[in-house]
Amino acid sequence: MSSFLPPAERNWWSTPVGKQEVIWVGIALVWCLIMFLMMPYWHLYGKQNLSSEAYQTTPAKFQQRVDEMVAQYQVGEEAGMPIVKPPVGSDVYMLGRLWQWYPILELEKDQPYRLHLSSMDWNHGFSLQPVNINLQIIPGYEMVLTVTPDQAGEFTVVCNEFCGIGHHVMLGKIYVKEN
């Protein structure tokens, strides 16, 4: 009954600690260190790291870059939305707005692209399915990352940050073709 009574010893800070607790604290500390080291390790040797490259932008500026890319590289249309096939290795853009991911991208398998993402209005969530890569897309910020799709097929961008009543219809597409 002493967890809610004052400690039995006045100098409780200098009473020895049992062996079992010492061992456990040691084990737990080592485990925390391993978990800490895993993150830098993955930065060096892992392939999935988020770049910290990002720029402040405005919806109008970002929209303009998207429009330029669409004008230059559009190859088709689906459900009223342009399909764009930018060159391998180039800067590709996708914007989130109420309630679509625009435009549809067509990429080549195993080729790197610099993908720029931003939002025109509220927060959106870029959730690439079924790969399951999830990013937070914030208005006023342009996130840039290099992606290398290593599977061919049809991929969907689901919005997974709540963005109002049409949140559940906010889908986008990325097609990855074998070259």
Place this chain on the structure above:
Amino acid sequence: MAQFRVCPDSGFYFDKNAESLMKANAVAGAVFLLIAGLLGLGVILTRWQEVHLLPADVFYQVLTGHGINALIFWIIFFEIAILYFASSTLLRTRLAAPRWAWLGFALMIIGALMNNIAVLQGNSSVMMTSYAPMQAAPHFYLGLILFAVGALIGCMVFFGTLVIAKEDRTYEGSVPLVTFGAITAAIIAVFTIASGAIILIPTFLWSIGYVGHIDAAMYRVIWWGMGHSSQQINVAAHVSVWYLLVGVLFGARPMSEKVSRMAFLLYILFLQLACAHHVLVDPGLSAEFKVFNTSYAMYLAVLASMIHGLTVPGSMEVAQRQKGLTKGMFEWLRKAPWGNPVFSGFFLSLVIFGFLGGITGVVMGTEQINLIIHNTIYVPAHFHATVAVGTTLAFMALTYLLIPVLFRRQTFLPWMAKWQPYVFSAGMTLMILFMLGAGTLGVSRRHWDMDFTGAMLAFEYPGTAYTMMAVAGIGGVLGVLGGVMYLVVTVGSLLFGKKLDESAGLLQGFGVPLAPSSYTVEQPERLPMAPKLAVEEHGSAGFEAPGTFVLAMFLLVCFVVYYFINWDYLASVWPLS
């Protein structure tokens, strides 16, 4: 002059003012839990795709209300009651400034009602996190601000009470461990409310047009400065409750005062810095900041929780072994009072918090692994294990103690109380496990329709995702049933429970002579230090609590395996840099 009564069943002294305030706060908390639970039923029955109960607008409205009422109003009202208990009752002192405490309570009630009205009116379905630039009605933010001010007053009353106890020398030696834990919680709460003010006050001014622009990324970082540390308040509070309950149930003492207190200190030192694991996949934050913030700041707090994870059941084991339950590794656990909801609630809270909440939290808070988890339904699964089972169930278990001790009522429908922790945790565990699974398949959180009805483009989740959400649905309904049982027992006890005038022989009385419970005492005798124990070893191999050590190692193995499984899964997704 302060007036005290002594509880003849527990020996706790209650200052009359503190007692009324504890009752008021605990009851208010339970009312908001009721609201939250009913809204939670609407949420889960909509996420269960085959049922899909609510229309989209109502779903988002209900989800906003569920999150705020559960996480903020229920938990914080109850925590204020705990703060008053841990100061006034445990230190046998009068409460500082009861009028201020009532003012704080009134502000919290007004704030909570105001916020609920804003959500009910329908133009504030912005979720608990209310990320700018999505805007709610001004009284949505104002309600939260008033509530926070009220809670801050509660913390100040708590600190004032500690000062009075010290000045009046109402206890010998240092404050008890449980009070120490409560101090931790209150200190973190003050930090939290400060960063809450930094972000919510400008947001309120923005909603009424005085501020032109709120930076959306900055909002998330500061909001989570508050949002994360507020979760640390909960952890510190429910760990304190665990220590209290093992003390009450088993007469347990901490294995080492020093280790347990150091672990609480780690919470203060590191937890409130940690916001980065909520913004790991946000644009523009450097990897160094994220690694530092999630590891230096967070893992030391994780370390602290791992320590409590050993010392709480360990102290119970030591106490049980001293009573002669020494057979094998686990006799102390097998022969625990499993039919007593104070015990079962405590123990299930501990196990589910550690195994489900703790492990998933650390895994998804790893910088790179967060890529495959952020904003999926995995996230709510994780925090239902931490707050909806860990914290909530610990508070429920405490309630079963408070019904006789604080409210002086006999428990209404004891058989229901007996089953409640099992029903609640079985339901929640089912919901948690299957939402974790669905999240791994990419199902998103805060999402009305897995079928994407009406979208211009089409997408289908795998069939297993639907099955998982359906099982989660069944679990959620069972969980709500468990919540209803809790409220039936508590409300029933207060309304119909037999009044306890004399000792009901419910607890062992901690050596205090049994007496009728009336306000006769002017100042209790000074709280003595815990009796010294002759050092005895009851375990094996020099271990005081070998069974607990085995359980802890089992937790660690699960942790390590699951952690690396997730790295493996991450390695399979598209390369990014």
